[in-house]
Amino acid sequence: MISTSHVWLRRSAKPMAIAAIPAVLFILLFIFYAGWTIWTSFTDLSLLGRKSINPSFVGFDNYIRLITRDGFLQSVWTTTVFTFFSAIVGQCGIGLLLAIIMKSSRFRLKSFVEFAILFGWLAPDVVAAFMWNAFASSDGMINVIILQPLGFESVNLLNEYAIEVVIISNIWKGTAWSYLLFSAALDTVSREVIEAAYMDGANALQRLRHVLLPLLRAQIATNLLFVTIWTYAFFSLIYALTGGGPGRETEVLSIYMYKQAFDVGKLGYGSAVAIAMMLIVGGLSIFYVRQNKDQTR
Amino acid sequence: MAILEAKHIRKDYNTINVISDLSLEVQEGDFTVLVGPSGCGKSTLLRMIAGLEDITAGDLLIDGRRANDLHPRERGISMVFQSYALYPHMSVHDNIGFGLKLEGKTKQQITEAVREVADTLQLTEYLDRKPSQLSGGQRQRVAIGRAIVRKPRIILFDEPLSNLDAKLRVEMRMELMKFHRSHNITTIYVTHDQVEAITMADRIAVLEKGDIRQYDTPRILFDKPANPFVASFIGSPQMNLFGVSSATDHLVTTDENAEIRLPDASMALLSDAAVIGVRPEHLKLKTEAAGTGLNATVDLVENLGDESVIHLLAGDQRITARSHEPVECEIGQSVFLGFDTNRAHFFDDMKERLD
Ligand SMILES: Nc1ncnc2c1ncn2[C@@H]1O[C@H](COP(=O)(O)OP(=O)(O)O)[C@@H](O)[C@H]1O
Numbered sequence: 001m002i003s004t005s006h007v008w009l010r011r012s013a014k015p016m017a018i019a020a021i022p023a024v025l026f027i028l029l030f031i032f033y034a035g036w037t038i039w040t041s042f043t044d045l046s047l048l049g050r051k052s053i054n055p056s057f058v059g060f061d062n063y064i065r066l067i068t069r070d071g072f073l074q075s076v077w078t079t080t081v082f083t084f085f086s087a088i089v090g091q092c093g094i095g096l097l098l099a100i101i102m103k104s105s106r107f108r109l110k111s112f113v114e115f116a117i118l119f120g121w122l123a124p125d126v127v128a129a130f131m132w133n134a135f136a137s138s139d140g141m142i143n144v145i146i147l148q149p150l151g152f153e154s155v156n157l158l159n160e161y162a163i164e165v166v167i168i169s170n171i172w173k174g175t176a177w178s179y180l181l182f183s184a185a186l187d188t189v190s191r192e193v194i195e196a197a198y199m200d201g202a203n204a205l206q207r208l209r210h211v212l213l214p215l216l217r218a219q220i221a222t223n224l225l226f227v228t229i230w231t232y233a234f235f236s237l238i239y240a241l242t243g244g245g246p247g248r249e250t251e252v253l254s255i256y257m258y259k260q261a262f263d264v265g266k267l268g269y270g271s272a273v274a275i276a277m278m279l280i281v282g283g284l285s286i287f288y289v290r291q292n293k294d295q296t297r
Numbered sequence: 298m299a300i301l302e303a304k305h306i307r308k309d310y311n312t313i314n315v316i317s318d319l320s321l322e323v324q325e326g327d328f329t330v331l332v333g334p335s336g337c338g339k340s341t342l343l344r345m346i347a348g349l350e351d352i353t354a355g356d357l358l359i360d361g362r363r364a365n366d367l368h369p370r371e372r373g374i375s376m377v378f379q380s381y382a383l384y385p386h387m388s389v390h391d392n393i394g395f396g397l398k399l400e401g402k403t404k405q406q407i408t409e410a411v412r413e414v415a416d417t418l419q420l421t422e423y424l425d426r427k428p429s430q431l432s433g434g435q436r437q438r439v440a441i442g443r444a445i446v447r448k449p450r451i452i453l454f455d456e457p458l459s460n461l462d463a464k465l466r467v468e469m470r471m472e473l474m475k476f477h478r479s480h481n482i483t484t485i486y487v488t489h490d491q492v493e494a495i496t497m498a499d500r501i502a503v504l505e506k507g508d509i510r511q512y513d514t515p516r517i518l519f520d521k522p523a524n525p526f527v528a529s530f531i532g533s534p535q536m537n538l539f540g541v542s543s544a545t546d547h548l549v550t551t552d553e554n555a556e557i558r559l560p561d562a563s564m565a566l567l568s569d570a571a572v573i574g575v576r577p578e579h580l581k582l583k584t585e586a587a588g589t590g591l592n593a594t595v596d597l598v599e600n601l602g603d604e605s606v607i608h609l610l611a612g613d614q615r616i617t618a619r620s621h622e623p624v625e626c627e628i629g630q631s632v633f634l635g636f637d638t639n640r641a642h643f644f645d646d647m648k649e650r651l652d
């Protein structure tokens with residue numbers, strides 16, 4: 001009997017086999033790369049010197065060092081704060097709020113806001129970093145236009161409020177994605193259901209809490225999964241803006257890993273950081289997917 | 298006393314005027330139907346009454362009190378939506394009790410009120426289900442339950458039956474009528490289906506282009522339509538309307554070149570008539586010309602079992618006749634369509650009924 005569940009592959013064995021070659025090669029490449037990283041994380045491979053040619057197997061030393069030394073755990077905390085405020089509260093929350101507000105707004109205001117949001121998204125990270133630098137540095141726009149005329153002393157926001165600036169710039173950069181996703185999701189919500197809640201006497205906050213959010217739960221969970229993964233491994237904007245500084249204030253995991261591997265030169269330790277990052281993100285993903293499953297059970 | 302009064306209501310959507318000047322009185326306990334073709338402003342009017350849409354100008358009075366700026370709850374109004382709009386993530390119990398919960402009622406008060414409503418609507422055994430696990434009829438009952446649990450003064454329906462198939466629609470119609478009879482809540486019901494309107498309503502407002510063309514009981518709408526629009530909208534098949542182009546004592550020529558003979562008609566009426574209307578069931582097929590009527594050719598015969606609908610042509614005028622007796626006629630055959638002038642409807646050139 002012919003199985004009908006994979007009709008799209010039937011009677012096309014030969015072309016499929018040929019088309020599969022690059023796919024198989026890439027899969028091998030992925031496996032090789034993951035395997036290499038895992039193997040490296042158990043060695044003291046370095047970028048330069050004797051250990052770059054002749055690394056030795058060190059067992060769980062690298063992983064033990066993750067926990068016993070300050071650097072890693074501190075970066076985990078920085079990354080978590082950064083992700084929570086810039087992705088979950090910022091991008092996801094503001095994106096949802098904007099999508100709800102814009103849904104009932106006039107066309108012109110909506111186009112204007114959408115343009116502004118998309119601009120941040122489309123700007124390359126390095127350009128965005130340059131712009132925020134121009135805003136926040138001691139002779140930047142915020143100081144010159146707002147603080148100095150009001151009689152405040154000029155401050156280098158990138159020094160004094162580095163993590164805040166980094167978080168705000170990432171919200172600015174990434175809200176568009178969440179906004180677009182939630183705009184599309186809102187179109188699937190029946191207008192009559194919201195109106196029914198209004199007739200039932202629910203105020204705006206109650207409509208949001210008791211009706212809209214439960215109806216959007218699946219999309220919100222999916223979006224949280226996306227933005228968390230992206231933000232947890234986010235690198236370029238922060239690196240270009242602060243380089244992880246001042247001190248180590250904005251040194252998120254990706255920057256910590258980069259510095260350990262390529263500045264300090266400990267490839268083995270860097271690989272262990274990468275694997276640990278992967279495990280954290282994987283754990284969060286499972287958590288979100290579970291949430292989603294409970295809902296649709 | 299009128300429980301609801303709309304006075305010179307106007308509605309603009311930005312620059313688009315949908316309703317220009319509409320007045321309506323609804324009596325307490327009545328089942329009032331707003332009927333009209335799609336796009337005539339029925340939903341807009343209903344939503345203004347509900348409080349879902351701002352009223353551009355004019356006054357809405359409920360129990361004699363101006364209600365324009367009141368929230369639906371303060372108006373004592375609730376609504377059953379076309380899609381029923383149940384909360385899909387809540388159980389039947391929570392759907393019905395949601396409004397009470399927002400009011401700050403205790404769990405026990407809510408449960409009692411929900412049980413009472415569920416009893417009258419035969420929903421008791423479904424209280425734990427989600428809307429997706431209910432049939433169409435049960436969903437409608439939940440929507441009604443949600444609407445009546447807070448004991449509204451007026452309940453509004455916006456085309457609640459239009460999503461259902463024909464059989465279920467008839468069943469639901471009867472359920473709604475029974476519900477109204479037993480609860481006696483003032484009801485305003487929107488539909489585009491004149492059959493629904495006639496079977497359910499105490500009073501019907503026929504709307505066209507944001508205006509009420511006639512507001513009366515179904516009987517009067519049917520027997521004495523105030524204008525050609527109402528005449529053609531109420532009744533199925535539609536009333537035949539003849540536009541008078543010229544008239545002598547005994548012969549009327551219509552705009553479409555049909556000729557109506559009037560051997561002994563009441564000329565006083567006819568002298569001003571610009572439009573003559575005759576319902577299909579009041580046209581009698583005869584083989585010989587006798588009395589008032591017109592010559593026509595049979596175009597098509599629809600046999601519906603217990604009755605026949607005959608489509609005919611007179612000049613360029615399309616005519617429909619309906620007969621409860623079996624008719625023997627062939628396509629192309631010439632017949633005489635007789636009618637009683639007492640059962641015909643006459644309208645003047647301002648589209649007003651002549652009586
Ligand atoms: N939000 C709106 N904005 C602009 N025009 C609208 C809006 N809602 C309805 N209309 C217009 O008002 C008219 C009446 O609509 P509606 O009351 O829904 O008609 P009905 O319910 O009788 O079919 C229609 O021409 C429709 O296009």
Ligand SMILES: [Mg+2]
Pocket residue numbers: 339340341456
């Ligand atoms: Mg409508």
